Amino acid sequence: VLHVDHTAIKTLPDSIGLLCNLNELQLNFCPRLVALPSNICKLRSLQTLFVTACSNLEQFPLELGNMECLRELHVGGTAIRHLPDSIGLLKNITVISGHGNCRSLATKSHFPSFQFLALPRSLNTTSFLPPSVSGLHSLSELDLSYCSLSDGDIPDDLGGLSSLRVLDLRKNRFCLLPSSLGQLTSLKKLFLSRCWKLKSILEFPPNLRRLIARDCRALENIPDLSNMKFLKYLDLESCCKLTDLSCMWYASSPLATSCAALQIYRVLHADHTAIKTLPDSIGLLCNLIELHVSFCPRLVALPSNICKLRSLQKLFVTACSNLEQFPLELGNMECLRDLHVGGTAIKNLPDSIGLLKNITIISAHGNCRSLVTKSHFPSFQFLALPRSLNATSFLPPSLSGLHSLSKLDLSYCSLSEWDIPDDLGGLSSLRVLDLRKNRFCLLPSSLGQLTSLEELFLSRCWKLKSILEFPPNLRHLIARNCRALENIPDLSNMKFLNYLDLESCCKLVNILGLENLNCVQEINMEGCHYLSTSFACSRRSLIHSTRHDIKGFMNNRSAI
Structure with missing residues (x-):
């Protein structure tokens, strides 16, 4: 195997032909490569040759057909217009990838073992397609995507590709597909996405396993x-x-x-x-x-x-x-x-939803009033409440039954401090709690009982003044733009905290225990302009004892 991708070579030495046992050669992305020596065709053991994106390479040696073991040839993105006629001697060739501008790739339809063909993604692709594809009996994958093909450009005998398993026709201009499409009895995957003019499909291959036709904007009928x-x-x-x-x-x-x-x-x-x-x-x-x-x-x-x-x-x-x-x-x-x-x-959802014993996620950002009143789902893992001014009517009086709940999204719900159930701390499996953009001034004291909580989001809680206690195993705390926040608890016992973001908490005066955060990786305090001098000692201690990223240090020096 020889890889010389992304180099400045202009050619290969004639002695390349002496590598008699070489079976893979990669010369991709060599923009200065202008020629290949004829001796490269003496590599009779070579199976795979890549010259992709060698933009100044214009031709192959005429003796290309001597590379009798060659199976894969990748020439996309080169300046090659034609491959030599001797390519027809390559009886073992199975893959030719020519996304680029190689004019003669698709005209060599007499390869008995040909399996893969990718045509150039070009407005002139019609000149690259042969009038008949029936000779490609072994072709298993045909990529005609992004070729701007119109009606009549696809050969009528497409159905004669008896071994074709994958057909990619994405992003073309045809309104109809050839009727012979239904004769592709081996086809397993058909890709038609973004064929914006396609109006109707008359017949599908009978053994299709996967059909992807996204964004076919004109499609009105399918069989x-x-x-x-x-x-x-x-x-x-x-x-x-x-x-x-x-x-x-x-x-x-x-x-x-x-x-x-x-x-x-x-x-x-x-x-x-x-x-x-x-x-x-x-x-x-x-x-x-x-x-x-x-x-x-x-x-x-x-x-x-x-x-x-x-x-x-x-x-x-x-x-x-x-x-x-x-x-x-x-x-x-x-x-x-x-x-x-x-x-x-x-x-409202019907009462029978309570019978869904395997339900783990209900996402109801909208206005479904009864979702969270069904608090008896034993496996419930994720709950997202409606983003609504009336979200308080959606919350049940108790959350204690949601023992398996691992993620609770109460963001943008306009909740006040008395809207969050007092037994929040009973959510023993809760790992993620999102309380962004709410109206509370205080958080419930039971927050500290959430021993499984790892991520807490409080950003844009503009009325939040104080946090009494943090969950002990918190890893991420993001409380950006809490403009009224003045106090947070001592961080000394938060052994696992590795990300702390208090950006634009402009009334925050002190952060105790910062120097004891042994696991912290990043701290963001930009816009915290009123931090006290006692905070300076904690911060300097942390800076001297770690190499972690602390944003906002220089911004706040003048205030300390």
Whole structure:
């Protein structure tokens, strides 16, 4: 193996041909490389050759075909226009990567073992495509992404690529796909994202496993998917003209009735689409584990059959602003772990949510009134309250039942000191507490009982005047811009604190115990202009005993 990437070489010595056992040569990103010696073609054991991004390299030696073991040739980003005709002698070649401007790559369609072809990402790619691809019987991956292909540019015999497993057509200009696409019986992955003019797809390859067609803004219709027995992942995010998903699975089809075609589904993305509801047959996707229908402003209802998705683990309906309610049978989704309903018109979740024993995350930044009153979820790990002036009506009187809660987000909730339940300290598993942008003047004394808490966020709590006690095992304390904060407790016993950010706490007078923070890595005190002279001793001691970053030292010297 020989690597000389990113060097200033202009050529290789003729003696390169003496490296008779060399099997990999990398010459990438050598902008001064202008020629390769003909003796390079004597490397009969060479299997992989990279000259990517050698922008001044214009040609290959005519004897290229003598490199009989060559399997991979990467020439993207060079000035090479043509490869020598002798390339047709390379019977073992499987990969040619030509993202750049090599004009003849795709015309050598007689390689019996050819497996991978990546065409140049260029406005002139049409001149690089051969009129026929049927000779590439071993081609397994074809990358035509970002090639600005229009209707008619893709060869009609595309369906003759009998071994093709991956087809990448992202960011092209066609309105339709060739009808022969459905003949690609070996195709497993199809990428169509950002084909902004694509209006319709007539037929899909029958054995497709993964279909990603994000941001196809003109796409209005897709074919019936009920016969696609192996499809596991479907992503139609931001197909904003797609109004109906019922074409994906028909309950009346024999396959749908038996679930033979539908039980393979694992993930479905339909975010940013124009759908108004989901078809009743959604309940037939019996092995679906993720369903994403966020940012669908026309979505007004979910069918009750969605609750038959007993394998579903994650459900996202975020920012579906006209969605007003969930089906009453929500509790039947026994595997549901993550539920994201922020930004909807949902006011209450059905009482059956209490049956969801595996629920660990409910994210409700929005206005769902009843989320946090269901405090009997034994495995509950994450709770995010609505960012609302009325958030106080969302908090339960007690948090003590949430023994598994590890993250609590009460940021931007306009909470006053009497709004936070007194038993906050009973959250024995809590690791992250976010209280940013609230109205309280004091924090509950039980805060110090949170022995598992590692991260505490208090920034922009503008009325906060004093903190009585910190949790003992805190690692990150971020309290930026707490303008009224005058006192914080002694930090001497905080053995694990490694990040302290008190920027713009402009009324803070003293920080006790700073010199005892053995684990601290970074302290930010910029804008703390009123720190006392007693603080200076602590800070100098810390500076002399550590090499840690202490921001704001020079800014505050004049005030000390």
